[in-house]
Amino acid sequence: MKHNIIRPYGDKSGDGKVQLSFTLPVPPDDWGKEAAKQLLKQMGFEDIIICGIRDLHEGFTHFIAYAVTPCSVDSSKIKVKKVDTPVMEMEEVDEFIKENIRRKITVVGACIESDAHTVGIDAIMNMKGYNHRYGLERYQWFNAINLGAQVPCEELLRRAREENADAVLVSQVVTQNNIHIHNLTRLIELAETEKLRDKMLFICGGPKISHELAIELGYDAGFGPGTYANEVASYIAVTLAKKLAQKS
Amino acid sequence: MLKLELDPDMQKRARKAAASIAGSFQWLFDDYSSVTIERTVLRLLGIDGATEDGTPYPNVVVDHLQQRNALLRGAAIPLANAIIYTGMSAQQIAEEIAQGNLDLTKTPVASPDKIFQVLDELSDKMLKHIAKQRETREQLLQTYGPRRIPAIYVIVATGNIYEDVIQAKAAAYEGADIIAVIRSTAQSLLDYVPYGATTEGFGGTYATQENFRIMRAALDEVSASEKRYIGLTNYASGLCMPEIAAMGAMERLDHMLNDAMYGILFRDINPKRTLLDQYFSRMINAYAGIEIQTGEDNYLTTSDAIEKAYTVTASQLLNEQFALLSGVKPEKMGLGHAFEIDPDLEDSFTYELAHALLTRELFPGYPVKYMPPTKFATGNIFKTYLMDAMFNFAGKLTHQGVQLLGMMTEAIHTPHLADRSLAIENALYIFNAIKSLDENITLVPDSFINRRANQVLKEATEFLERVEKEGLFKAMERGEFADIKRTENGGKGLNGVFRKDVEYFNPFLEKMKKELGL
Numbered sequence: 001m002k003h004n005i006i007r008p009y010g011d012k013s014g015d016g017k018v019q020l021s022f023t024l025p026v027p028p029d030d031w032g033k034e035a036a037k038q039l040l041k042q043m044g045f046e047d048i049i050i051c052g053i054r055d056l057h058e059g060f061t062h063f064i065a066y067a068v069t070p071c072s073v074d075s076s077k078i079k080v081k082k083v084d085t086p087v088m089e090m091e092e093v094d095e096f097i098k099e100n101i102r103r104k105i106t107v108v109g110a111c112i113e114s115d116a117h118t119v120g121i122d123a124i125m126n127m128k129g130y131n132h133r134y135g136l137e138r139y140q141w142f143n144a145i146n147l148g149a150q151v152p153c154e155e156l157l158r159r160a161r162e163e164n165a166d167a168v169l170v171s172q173v174v175t176q177n178n179i180h181i182h183n184l185t186r187l188i189e190l191a192e193t194e195k196l197r198d199k200m201l202f203i204c205g206g207p208k209i210s211h212e213l214a215i216e217l218g219y220d221a222g223f224g225p226g227t228y229a230n231e232v233a234s235y236i237a238v239t240l241a242k243k244l245a246q247k248s
Numbered sequence: 249m250l251k252l253e254l255d256p257d258m259q260k261r262a263r264k265a266a267a268s269i270a271g272s273f274q275w276l277f278d279d280y281s282s283v284t285i286e287r288t289v290l291r292l293l294g295i296d297g298a299t300e301d302g303t304p305y306p307n308v309v310v311d312h313l314q315q316r317n318a319l320l321r322g323a324a325i326p327l328a329n330a331i332i333y334t335g336m337s338a339q340q341i342a343e344e345i346a347q348g349n350l351d352l353t354k355t356p357v358a359s360p361d362k363i364f365q366v367l368d369e370l371s372d373k374m375l376k377h378i379a380k381q382r383e384t385r386e387q388l389l390q391t392y393g394p395r396r397i398p399a400i401y402v403i404v405a406t407g408n409i410y411e412d413v414i415q416a417k418a419a420a421y422e423g424a425d426i427i428a429v430i431r432s433t434a435q436s437l438l439d440y441v442p443y444g445a446t447t448e449g450f451g452g453t454y455a456t457q458e459n460f461r462i463m464r465a466a467l468d469e470v471s472a473s474e475k476r477y478i479g480l481t482n483y484a485s486g487l488c489m490p491e492i493a494a495m496g497a498m499e500r501l502d503h504m505l506n507d508a509m510y511g512i513l514f515r516d517i518n519p520k521r522t523l524l525d526q527y528f529s530r531m532i533n534a535y536a537g538i539e540i541q542t543g544e545d546n547y548l549t550t551s552d553a554i555e556k557a558y559t560v561t562a563s564q565l566l567n568e569q570f571a572l573l574s575g576v577k578p579e580k581m582g583l584g585h586a587f588e589i590d591p592d593l594e595d596s597f598t599y600e601l602a603h604a605l606l607t608r609e610l611f612p613g614y615p616v617k618y619m620p621p622t623k624f625a626t627g628n629i630f631k632t633y634l635m636d637a638m639f640n641f642a643g644k645l646t647h648q649g650v651q652l653l654g655m656m657t658e659a660i661h662t663p664h665l666a667d668r669s670l671a672i673e674n675a676l677y678i679f680n681a682i683k684s685l686d687e688n689i690t691l692v693p694d695s696f697i698n699r700r701a702n703q704v705l706k707e708a709t710e711f712l713e714r715v716e717k718e719g720l721f722k723a724m725e726r727g728e729f730a731d732i733k734r735t736e737n738g739g740k741g742l743n744g745v746f747r748k749d750v751e752y753f754n755p756f757l758e759k760m761k762k763e764l765g766l
Contacts, residue, residue, distance in 0.1 A: 023666045054669065057421040058414050062666040114434035114450055116515070119623065122550055126731070131590070131624075148516065148732075150437060174433050174451040176407060176662060207627070207659055225627055225659065 006073040016068040023062050028055040036063040045069055081212040083221050085238040090134055093233045097141035100241040106143040107136055108160045109169035110151035113183040117173035118149045120206055124229045133228040153187040157194055167201040167236050175208045188218040249686050252609050252701050258709050262565055265712035269720050270569035277527045283744035285528050286310050286323040288490040292374045292756050294338040298443035305342035307440045312345050316353045320749035328366040332358040371755035381500040382537035392477045396425050398643050398651035400675050405430035405662040407449035409459045413466040415665055420470040420478045422672045428481035429463060431455050436486025436515050455482050455492055460499040479503055485511055487741050489529035497536035504533050506540040508570040513732050514546050518739035519721055530574035535760045540576055542567040545586035545619035547730050553588040557603055558707035560585050575764030578614050582650055586619035587639040597638055602700035604646040618643045620654025629656040640678040645686055
């Protein structure tokens with residue numbers, strides 16, 4: 001097999017084995033099982049094994065399956081839009097700012113609009129951080145202002161203007177009915193109306209946020225799940241330093 | 249049996265400090281009321297529904313009185329006065345006010361005797377209805393037998409009450425004992441309760457009286473066929489705590505998230521407003537036999553679960569003392585805590601056991617509520633499922649009152665039907681597998697678990713004594729709770745708090761206090 005063709009690996013190279021689990025509104029019997037198989041066939045799977053059938057009641061059944069996909073991916077055709085600034089540790093970021101920017105960077109962050117979940121913004125901004133990686137409040141060269149949850153877009157922008165912020169950090173955790181897209185769009189539109197969009201970096205984060213999505217929505221950068229404060233801090237510091245260099 | 253030896257003097261000191269902190273707010277409970285308390289009174293006197301633009305009639309009436317500076321005696325007296333003058337029902341009066349056909353400050357004044365008589369009759373009628381709901385619950389529990397320990401508690405959160413019903417029934421048939429309908433994410437900051445059945449919400453379903461009724465009926469159906477009483481939970485929190493408690497009391501909800509301080513810390517609601525509203529809402533819950541539940545898990549999702557373990561204990565003790573002031577009995581206090589220690593830490597489970605036992609033994613006979621891992625649930629569903637199993641193991645081994653099941657898809661999406669089902673399968677397997685394990689084991693003398701539990705208790709005691717000395721509001725101002733700073737006059741909803749006139753009257757407050765022996 002050519003090394004640039006990527007296929008799922010079960011226990012042999014390129015065997016194409018994947019595991020699946022899904023729920024159908026069918027009874028937990030042979031008829032329901034056949035429905036599950038046909039669905040997988042339509043998805044292009046082969047060698048379908050329905051190995052688990054669980055009655056979920058109220059007319060639903062949960063299927064667990066293994067199957068072989070005929071699909072493959074050409075490795076030369078994979079392109080990922082992601083934040084490509086180098087990632088530094090906290091001390092290195094502080095050192096970098098001290099040398100290249102020579103003043104504290106002000107960041108105003110919030111979880112906006114209806115979203116009441118601070119877990120994301122706290123992981124990045126609070127002193128404590130997450131999983132032994134300190135948050136921006138701990139950085140000597142960051143002035144980190146965390147406004148918390150359910151902050152209206154207007155309020156976040158007002159504070160950002162007041163503090164003369166270098167960057168605005170927005171977290172969106174709730175994504176039901178794409179509410180996060182709606183909220184993030186609203187913020188960026190308001191920022192444009194208020195002529196703030198180009199005065200500071202706009203960065204968003206959350207479980208369903210990618211850099212690609214962020215760019216699409218008009219942000220400078222986006223960070224998905226598992227991001228630590230130092231990644232965000234590195235991005236902000238390096239990007240601001242570049243902007244400074246361009247100006248001078 | 250796993251049994252701690254908790255320092256009895258330390259327990260006494262902790263409770264004494266907590267009682268003194270809670271007791272220092274008598275001035276607030278005695279002399280103040282809020283717009284949502286008055287709207288609650290109106291709801292209990294029979295006003296329901298909303299105008300065409302969605303403003304609930306209780307809001308229409310309270311706003312009407314407030315605009316005319318006529319709310320200081322409470323909403324009950326002006327309403328009763330209008331009932332006497334017009335001969336209309338409370339509901340008709342609210343509708344007339346909304347139409348602009350009636351001004352409560354311009355109706356001729358009836359004699360106090362007549363006013364009190366009207367209020368006496370109307371409040372008796374409602375209190376009888378609520379008492380009957382309480383008796384129905386007690387009767388059903390007697391018929392079907394007591395609740396499982398720990399009770400299996402799962403969440404539905406589709407945003408659509410009819411979809412919620414499907415998922416709740418499926419979960420109940422699989423073994424869930426309690427269904428919580430999560431509210432739409434911004435509802436806590438609405439200063440009104442939406443009306444009617446709702447089919448759109450974000451991260452949850454709006455708490456409305458009609459939604460309560462729909463879900464209660466669905467769960468009664470499962471209870472009858474499964475011969476197991478299925479409890480229903482909602483959230484008496486945010487800016488409408490007592491109104492939601494009243495709706496739950498009317499529709500026979502069985503549990504209410506009803507924390508004394510959660511709104512202040514985690515929703516930035518004004519401290520005075522929150523403490524005042526929780527006082528009356530908990531009294532309604534106490535009267536209705538609704539089990540309250542508290543949100544201590546939130547302290548651990550924002551701070552380190554080992555370092556700040558004492559804040560959970562301190563909050564539990566404060567919640568207990570505030571609840572006692574509202575007449576809630578210990579057997580109806582579902583004080584909260586959570587399994588949130590970093591799983592990469594050596595002996596993380598040993599720590600969890602110590603904390604779980606501490607809660608269990610500090611509050612014997614209380615239906616304490618144990619919350620699952622969420623902070624370290626990262627999207628690796630297989631790892632999260634395993635952590636949930638360890639959590640279920642700890643919950644069963646230490647006899648927690650309520651086990652809020654973890655979902656392996658935590659941090660990914662609101663639970664799918666199959667996620668919930670797998671969580672119930674996980675819990676049922678473990679609960680059955682270690683049914684009598686606790687009867688066979690003991691802690692070794694001077695165990696780490698015992699030392700750790702006593703250390704947390706000591707830290708909580710010292711913390712509460714500091715807060716007692718300084719005052720709760722001052723301590724909050726300095727960020728002593730959950731590292732969040734809140735000021736006495738900051739936050740949302742303060743303009744809805746008012747000092748009562750000497751003639752103020754709330755028939756439900758008076759009667760419930762009497763009934764609850766307060």
